[in-house]
Amino acid sequence: MAGGWAKDGAEQAQIDDTVNDALARVRADIPEGESLEHCEECDEVIPEARRRAVPGVRLCVSCQTEQDEQSAAASPYNRRGSKDSQLR
Known part of the structure; x- marks a missing residue:
């Protein structure tokens, strides 16, 4: 039984x-170009x-x-796969 946009x-x-x-989504997050020597966030040496x-x-x-x-905490997908988790 399909749902959403798909046919049965x-x-x-x-x-x-x-x-x-x-x-x-994962491929879009892969870094490109030259590596930084210092972290963008905390300025620690990489x-x-x-x-x-x-x-x-x-x-x-x-x-x-x-x-x-x-x-990971903000993932929009139900990874548990149980019907109960979809109702929450």
Whole structure:
């Protein structure tokens, strides 16, 4: 049983669209260009190893971790998959 914009029997199309949207969001967050030597947020030095490992890095590990936690908390998707969680 499909819902939303899809016809009956089109569950896989909904799943594919959800996955493709998530991939597009993640790809948009991938840093590009030259890495910074100092964090954009706290001005701490970004270690050389991190700059080489993540080309285009703009945040130190601490600030990146905090940003990732905030992004995960604001996810618009129901990842639990239970009907009860959808009713909340």
